[in-house]
Amino acid sequence: MTEELETPKNNDHELVAKTQGGDPQAFDELVIRYTPRLYGLVYNMTSNHEDTNDLLQDIFAKAYRSICSFRGKSSFTTWMHSISVNMTINFLKKRKRRQHPSLNDPDSSIENDPDFIAATSQGDPLSEISIHELQKKLNAAMMKLSHDHRVVVTMFDIQGIPHAAIAKILGISEGTVRSRLFYAHRQLQNTLHEFKRQ
Amino acid sequence: MSNESMHRVIKLKRYEQPPEGYYENFLREFHYRQRAELLNPSLVMLMKERLSLWMSEFRVPTLAYAGVATIALIISAAIIKAPSSSISGDSPAAYAASYTQTPVTIQKMEPVSLRLDSSMGSGDSLPTSYLLQAHPASHELPLSF
Numbered sequence: 001m002t003e004e005l006e007t008p009k010n011n012d013h014e015l016v017a018k019t020q021g022g023d024p025q026a027f028d029e030l031v032i033r034y035t036p037r038l039y040g041l042v043y044n045m046t047s048n049h050e051d052t053n054d055l056l057q058d059i060f061a062k063a064y065r066s067i068c069s070f071r072g073k074s075s076f077t078t079w080m081h082s083i084s085v086n087m088t089i090n091f092l093k094k095r096k097r098r099q100h101p102s103l104n105d106p107d108s109s110i111e112n113d114p115d116f117i118a119a120t121s122q123g124d125p126l127s128e129i130s131i132h133e134l135q136k137k138l139n140a141a142m143m144k145l146s147h148d149h150r151v152v153v154t155m156f157d158i159q160g161i162p163h164a165a166i167a168k169i170l171g172i173s174e175g176t177v178r179s180r181l182f183y184a185h186r187q188l189q190n191t192l193h194e195f196k197r198q
Numbered sequence: 199m200s201n202e203s204m205h206r207v208i209k210l211k212r213y214e215q216p217p218e219g220y221y222e223n224f225l226r227e228f229h230y231r232q233r234a235e236l237l238n239p240s241l242v243m244l245m246k247e248r249l250s251l252w253m254s255e256f257r258v259p260t261l262a263y264a265g266v267a268t269i270a271l272i273i274s275a276a277i278i279k280a281p282s283s284s285i286s287g288d289s290p291a292a293y294a295a296s297y298t299q300t301p302v303t304i305q306k307m308e309p310v311s312l313r314l315d316s317s318m319g320s321g322d323s324l325p326t327s328y329l330l331q332a333h334p335a336s337h338e339l340p341l342s343f
Contacts, residue, residue: 043216138207157209158208158209185205
């Protein structure tokens with residue numbers, strides 16, 4: 001169910017060491033490698049493409065500036081995710097005033113996804129709705145969550161990061177991660193049920 | 199909706215992707231922004247840079263620390279010695295014997311009259327501030343200037 005967070009760890013170390021040694025191309029390689037997964041993390045927290053792009057640029061700039069302070073106590077992936085989560089939460093706190101997600105078109109392969117077919121089949125509260133509607137409803141439901149809850153849902157449910165890795169990134173216990181997930185799921189269920197009634 | 203189906207529905211958000219070609223352009227934009235930052239550094243960065251430059255120029259030679267420490271030692275030794283030399287005599291008794299003070303003498307005092315001066319009775323001129331006025335303050339009209 002969950003993809004491993006630490007997959008490219010060994011190679012990361014090499015690239016990090018090269019960057020610390022003054023090779024900027026090694027950092028470019030890290031940017032290419034981490035952009036898609038960090039995009040997912042930041043986008044699902046902000047629900048806005050432009051904000052995600054700006055934030056990602058800032059995240060990589062910060063990582064580049066402080067890469068010399070990275071001592072390898074945690075994996076580079078954990079380190080990058082921590083920077084991303086902290087910067088995104090700070091950004092969201094500042095952005096409270098406006099809340100208009102830009103809905104990017106979902107990948108067309110969603111229609112073949114068994115989970116999508118199951119979700120839009122009969123007997124499900126989300127049946128009879130289009131992809132775009134589903135996207136809108138999910139985003140709206142996500143935006144109703146607190147930042148702390150949204151980040152665990154994004155990492156666990158969307159990105160498939162295991163509880164232990166989430167705990168490391170956020171600097172909290174695994175029990176707290178599970179508890180936040182439980183409450184976040186309950187809130188999401190209530191919100192999506194409200195949509196069904198409407 | 200069960201927890202499992204909730205998880206499956208949320209997982210569908212993975213399909214929300216950035217516009218085509220986004221990842222290819224991302225690195226280019228990153229380089230562009232880095233160069234722009236170098237060309238237009240922020241005020242804080244400029245201040246930091248100038249401060250570090252100034253600090254690097256401001257180098258104190260190692261011998262100066264030794265000099266300052268010696269001067270401090272000499273001054274503190276002088277302060278410690280100073281009170282004993284200012285007192286004349288070797289013992290407290292000798293110091294007390296040498297201490298003289300002129301006695302205070304009070305001259306003969308004249309009685310002071312507290313009677314009001316008869317020339318001020320008419321009220322034409324204002325009484326001096328140390329004499330009591332004829333009416334209490336509560337008898338005065340408000341806002342009478």
